[in-house]
């Protein structure tokens with residue numbers, strides 16, 4: 001399957017890695033996000049998230065995992081700055097666009113078509129795990145929260161950014177229920193003595209212009225470092 005909205009290049013799914021050979025994860029989650037991306041030629045702004053730019057300014061490039069990479073703007077920005085990027089996404093529509101942009105730009109990214117909890121990622125191996133507005137489904141065993149933390153290498157950082165205020169919203173007629181999703185406080189609750197909280201705050205969003213999320217005004221920013 002190819003997607004010509006990816007830019008100049010036409011990208012096939014054979015360019016994505018997946019632990020199971022194709023997509024690895026719940027087909028319903030993939031279908032929901034594929035249909036959302038397919039509604040528009042481009043869903044997000046195409047520019048890197050402001051919190052990512054600000055919070056990585058002091059970091060030395062190493063291995064980074066971008067969780068829920070969408071159309072790839074953060075992944076490409078990181079790759080341009082010398083990071084060795086693995087970018088994970090459930091939507092094949094979004095991933096084809098992202099891979100097309102990378103190809104157009106001559107950048108190398110390791111694209112993974114899988115749900116975070118099914119991706120069979122190498123544990124404790126990323127210097128930075130970045131999850132920007134990741135829309136991870138909550139489960140009783142906190143699998144997504146644990147997967148975010150487990151991917152971080154000793155000395156590395158987890159940067160989790162979400163839209164402020166969403167976790168306290170009423171269930172929406174569209175079906176959105178905040179209780180279904182992972183929020184930064186749920187990750188903070190799991191931290192033990194191996195972790196130090198470097199940033200845990202709400203602040204005005206440094207939003208890229210345009211894109212479907214442009215109306216959100218404030219971020220929740222959680223930045224935690226794994227000591228050992």
Ligand SMILES: C[S@@+](CC[C@H](N)C(=O)[O-])C[C@H]1O[C@@H](n2cnc3c(N)ncnc32)[C@H](O)[C@@H]1O
Nearest residue numbers: 033044068069070089090115116132133134135
């Ligand atoms: C709100 S979008 C944010 C996209 C991107 N990080 C950005 O800031 O533009 C959330 C993304 O997470 C992806 N996603 C949802 N559940 C996921 C999961 N369990 N594992 C990996 N990606 C997931 C969606 O397909 C979507 O692209």
